[in-house]
Amino acid sequence: MPFSAELDEIDWKILRELQEDGRISNVELSRRVGISAPPCLRRMRWLEESGIIRGYRALLNAPALGLDVVAFCLVGLHHQSEADLKAFADLSRGWTVVRQAWMVSGESDFMLHCVARDLGSFQSFVIEELTSAPNVDTVRTALTIRPVKEEGLVPI
Numbered sequence: 001m002p003f004s005a006e007l008d009e010i011d012w013k014i015l016r017e018l019q020e021d022g023r024i025s026n027v028e029l030s031r032r033v034g035i036s037a038p039p040c041l042r043r044m045r046w047l048e049e050s051g052i053i054r055g056y057r058a059l060l061n062a063p064a065l066g067l068d069v070v071a072f073c074l075v076g077l078h079h080q081s082e083a084d085l086k087a088f089a090d091l092s093r094g095w096t097v098v099r100q101a102w103m104v105s106g107e108s109d110f111m112l113h114c115v116a117r118d119l120g121s122f123q124s125f126v127i128e129e130l131t132s133a134p135n136v137d138t139v140r141t142a143l144t145i146r147p148v149k150e151e152g153l154v155p156i
Contacts, residue, residue, distance in 0.1 A: 007052075010035060012156060014043055015052070019152035022056040062115055069116040069143065073130060074108035076138035084135050085109065091133055097125045108140070119143075 007015075013033040017024060024032075030040035047053045062070065077084055085103060088110060092101040100113040112130075116122035122143075131139050 011043060011047065014040065014047065015154075016156045018044075018053065019154065019156060067115050067117055069114075069119055069122045070147075071114045071116070071122055071144060072142045073110075073112040073114060073126065074104075074138075074140040074142075075110040075112065075130070075136060076107065077109045077135045078137045079135055080109060088133070088135060095125070095129060097122065108138075 010033055014029065017029055017032050026041050026044070027037050029044070030037040033040060035043075044053070062068070075088070077088060089101065089103065092098050092110065092112060097114045097116050098112045099115050102111045103109065104111050114122060114125070116125065126139060126141060130136065
């Protein structure tokens, strides 16, 4: 069921502000969206309970933590039955170097967003784990140079 019809202008403002700063106080949030604090808090709780807001996270500076390599891997499987796709998705959840994974259409079956300490540890992951995983046919990697845009995950 699409939620967009159930969201009014205030809900969208709340989502926009929270996506920009998830630690904003309810008082400041209510001020920015133009309503008093109690109804703002009720709306926020409804957005959380309905699953529109899935959670809150800190955005960490990977290089400051010694994680200097960000890369994307496009993975093609030999077979794409539902069971094969599910098995690879389950496997990807266990790899700590993989931070996000998507099943995709086109020439590849999955796209993996990877973060690693250095090039050697990323190469080890690709060679020892990814390419040797069951049913993996092709792996294409792209090392990033630097980020040029970092926005919230949902355009509002």
